Amino acid sequence: MHIELQKRPVPSTLYAVLSPFIALALTLVAGAILFMALGKNPFDALYSFFIEPLTEVWSIHELTVKAAPLILIAVGLSVCYRSNNWNIGAEGQFIMGGILGSLVPILMPGFQSWLTLPLMLVLGMIGGAAWGAIPAYLKTRFNTNEILVSLMLVYTAQLFLDWLARGVLRDPNGNNFPGSIRFSEAARLPEIIPSQGSAHYGLVLALVAAVVVWFMLRFTLNGFEVRVLGANPRAGRFAGFSQTRMAFFAFLLSGGLAGLAGIAEVSGAIGQLRETISPGYGFTAIIVAFLGRLSPLGAIAAGFMLALTYLGGEAAQMTLGISDKVGRVFQGLLLFFVLGCDTLINYRVRLVWRKATAPAGGQA
Amino acid sequence: MDTNHTEIPLLETRGLTKIFGSLRACDGIDLAIAPGEVHALLGENGAGKSTLVKMLFGVLEPSAGEILWKGAPVKIGSPGEARATGVGMVFQHFSLFEALTVAENIALALDGKVPIERISDEARRLSVEYGLPLDPSAHVADLSVGERQRIEIVRALLQNPELIILDEPTSVLTPQEADKLFETLAKLKAEGRSVLYISHRLEEVQRICDRATVLRHGKVTGACDPRNETPSSLARMMVGGEVPEISGAGLGEPGEVLIEVHRLSAPARTPFAVALTDVDLTVRAGEVIAIAGVAGNGQSELFDVLSGEVTVAHADSIRIAGVAAGRLGITARRLMGCSFVPEERHGHAAVPTMSLSGNLVLSRYASDRKTFITGGWLGLINTGPVATATKRISSAMDVRKSLVDPPAGSLSGGNLQKFIVGRELDRQPRVLVVNQPTWGVDAGAASRIRQALVDLAKSGSAVIVISQDLDEVFEIASSISVINEGRLSKPEPAATMTRERIGLLMGGFHDGAGHGVDPAEVAHAH
Structure with a gap:
């Protein structure tokens, strides 16, 4: 018996819609097996992992805090991946955005006006975009692989942040703990409903970005260019579109949005520059982008889904006594199944039972 | 037996x-x-x-x-x-690894393990026996298409x-x-x-x-x-019926020079590409110049430099209506009134996953910006006029489709090609460059496309047709030139050109001496 993949004449619209859900279901099944192997009741475990975080108001606020950066980054990555530019370094762009935006309240703590926050956000975007411009430049100028360059720049950014938070930007009155001074109120991204929970305006930024980018992709010539160059670089060249220009556009946009997410996280959720400011949002957002079918609107739903795995990991640690790394395991499973299920869109899967009877050994 | x-x-x-x-x-x-x-x-x-x-x-x-x-x-x-x-089979499209030798390619296709030396010997023996000269140790990349076909034939014969x-x-x-x-x-x-x-x-x-x-x-x-x-x-x-004859009648006296290529050379961009050497070509309004040749002799490289997908070193090498255009990209050349139809439909002339209307925007967004793009700096695609134009092209070229605006990839080869040619004709280009216009297209669609090309020339445009199909070349061309290893022969009037002469030119015979020499005699002297 063997499995045969038959190419469909046209991509299946049914499976294009169903594939993320099939992937989710398979993730749950695999997760249940995983919990059983750990000796836990799988139903209880899945409940505390996926349902419990949604039962309380404060934890829903937490969910949006985690979802906002994921959505912001994933929206940019969707454009990147659609245009055939493989930015794996959003984590680094996130960090550089956080750093550059933080310079305002750290270096000029006295500058407190209505301009402070907008200036920080703009600097955050510039920081992320600048970091994203490096792989774009190297790719277009020297034909280097943007996957490797952008990924390696993550580690550079992480170590740079670590050095800053422990060194030059450390709070002099912080008892030698790493981390900058705490930001003033004017430099904080406000909470949406302060009385209820911690959800901040980063979520609004994320939703606006998703809608704007969706509009761009769907209705404008620029979005058309993204889709053409992604689907067929050769046809894009025939159309007169420039791959170099597109590489910069995609990396600057996704870097800028990742940088915005970074400064929103620092000024919204954290309130100071620390030696680590991201639990891997930049990497998790890759899963968000794919789970959302590389659509900015899909990224919204997928962002909340993946945010849940962060909360679920914490919940699993508290109620089940399993390491919160299990959250990462779920993220990995999900990405694996999402990419696997996408095969169903372009291929029909057939089981063939007939044995090969070729005497000399079959070969195509 | x-x-x-x-x-x-x-x-x-x-x-x-x-x-x-x-x-x-x-x-x-x-x-x-x-x-x-x-x-x-x-x-x-x-x-x-x-x-x-x-x-x-x-x-x-x-x-x-x-x-x-x-x-x-x-x-x-x-x-x-x-x-x-x-049963042995020789496919139309060869499945050979260019970086491997002839013997290695043969070994890959055999069932079971046979030492490569024995394959070499056997292949050499067979190739001599059947008059298929072939060097088993040669790299496929260095071989002509005809030689590659011999590998496939020998490969089939090895199985007796x-x-x-x-x-x-x-x-x-x-x-x-x-x-x-x-x-x-x-x-x-x-x-x-x-x-x-x-x-x-x-x-x-x-x-x-x-x-x-x-x-x-x-x-x-x-x-x-x-x-x-x-x-x-x-x-x-x-x-299942008569195929309409193409009527070339009405191709009048050629007018002004619309595209002029002068001593154009371009290096090969990959190890498997062909370099263009000293290409000269002048096409006037009202002319159809056909460029014949065996596949892989620089046709697509020539198309790329004519279209501006690849720019050349000297702006003067290509003049469009008198303007030096060698350094201009494809969009700039389109804005000068040129249109292009590449050989490969899927993934070059059209994006298969996109709708026909999307594929219309693909090559016309710049030249028809006023009609197709709206919203000022936002650059919104104006779907109404795009849909109207898609419909107009489909009915003008008789494009048969099941939906109003289906993905390009769902159309049959002939229908998609009719749409792609129609997309360019719809804007009445002054210069049209087409590579293999009817490759893999059924006879009915092919005759419609050919007639449309002739009609465009009649209306005063310059048309360059790169084609492997000699029947097509003779049917529509006013002059014929042959491309061989990146060199272009001097165009000769279709009326005086013969198949034998084209065959000689395809095989690499270049008469630098010009006309008046019997090509057959010269060929024998080689």
Whole structure:
């Protein structure tokens, strides 16, 4: 018996819609097996992992805090991946955005006006975009692989942040703990409903970005260019579109949005520059982008889904006594199944039972 | 050998049927190939020839019907089984690794482990025996298309097959190379082997085949001795009606020079590409210049520099309506009134996953910006006018489709090509450059496209047609030039050009001395 993949004449619209859900279901099944192997009741475990975080108001606020950066980054990555530019370094762009935006309240703590926050956000975007411009430049100028360059720049950014938070930007009155001074109120991204929970305006930024980018992709010539160059670089060249220009556009946009997410996280959720400011949002957002079918609107739903795995990991640690790394395991499973299920869109899967009877050994 | 039992066919199919979705690609095919005969399988593109032979070679599984080998029913489940049965196949598109040697390529296709030295020896022996000169240690990348085909033939012969299937073998050969191939086929026939010869070239079928089976829309529409038929009676069986003649009448006196290429050279961009050397070409308003040549001699490289997808070193090398354009990109050249139709439909001229209207925007967003783009700096695609234009093009070119605006990839090759050519004609370009306009297109669509190209020239545009199809070249061109290894021969009036002369030019004969020399004599002197 063997499995045969038959190419469909046209991509299946049914499976294009169903594939993320099939992937989710398979993730749950695999997760249940995983919990059983750990000796836990799988139903209880899945409940505390996926349902419990949604039962309380404060934890829903937490969910949006985690979802906002994921959505912001994933929206940019969707454009990147659609245009055939493989930015794996959003984590680094996130960090550089956080750093550059933080310079305002750290270096000029006295500058407190209505301009402070907008200036920080703009600097955050510039920081992320600048970091994203490096792989774009190297790719277009020297034909280097943007996957490797952008990924390696993550580690550079992480170590740079670590050095800053422990060194030059450390709070002099912080008892030698790493981390900058705490930001003033004017430099904080406000909470949406302060009385209820911690959800901040980063979520609004994320939703606006998703809608704007969706509009761009769907209705404008620029979005058309993204889709053409992604689907067929050769046809894009025939159309007169420039791959170099597109590489910069995609990396600057996704870097800028990742940088915005970074400064929103620092000024919204954290309130100071620390030696680590991201639990891997930049990497998790890759899963968000794919789970959302590389659509900015899909990224919204997928962002909340993946945010849940962060909360679920914490919940699993508290109620089940399993390491919160299990959250990462779920993220990995999900990405694996999402990419696997996408095969169903372009291929029909057939089981063939007939044995090969070729005497000399079959070969195509 | 079964040569004595001629009453039992070597291979026979009864009611062989293949269904893809709702399409009956092959519908109850009855076919019998006698031992030691060269049997032609005739039909237009899409008639079901390839589907039929893929079933015979075990690539596709029949939906119904049976295959008999020497009178006994057989099931051919894979190419390996086909080879074990005694069927060898030479595909139209070669499956060779360019970076490997001839012997290594042959070894890859063999079942079981055979030492490479033995393969080399065997291949050398076979190639001498059948008049297919071939060096087993040569790298495929360095070989001509004709030589690559020989590898495929030798590869098939190594299995000692009783039936050899050749799929459109001469479509990539010069007339002289084709003659060599026919000698090989005669030798195979003399040994008692059978050949199933797939073609849509009627002349060669009449020349070398003993019997012919004609397919149309997946059904057998005729079985005959091609020698007793005329090309037009065979064509009728293939097409099911008369194909309209292209009328070149009305191509008036050429006008002003619209595109001028002067001493253009361009280095090869990859190890497997062809460098262009000293290309000169002048095309005037009202002219159709055809550039003939065997595939892989620089046609696509020439197209790329003409279209501006690849710019050249000197702006002066290419002048469009007198303006130096060598450094301008494709969009700038479109804005000067040029249009382009590349050879590859899927993924070059069109994005298969995008709708027809999207594919209209693809090549026209700049030249028709006023109509198709709105919203100022936002650059919104104006769907209304785009849809209107898509409809206009579809009806002008008779593009048949099931939906109003289907994905380009869902159209048949001929229909998509009609749309792509129509997309460019719709803007009445002053200069049109087309590469292989009717490659893989059925006769009806091809004749419509050719007529449209001639009509465009009549209306005062300059048309450059790069084509491998000599029939097409003679049908529409006012002048003919031949490309060989990146060099272009001096264009000569179609009226005085002959097939023999084109064949010589294709084979690399360049007469630097100009006219007045008998090419045949010069060729003999080589």
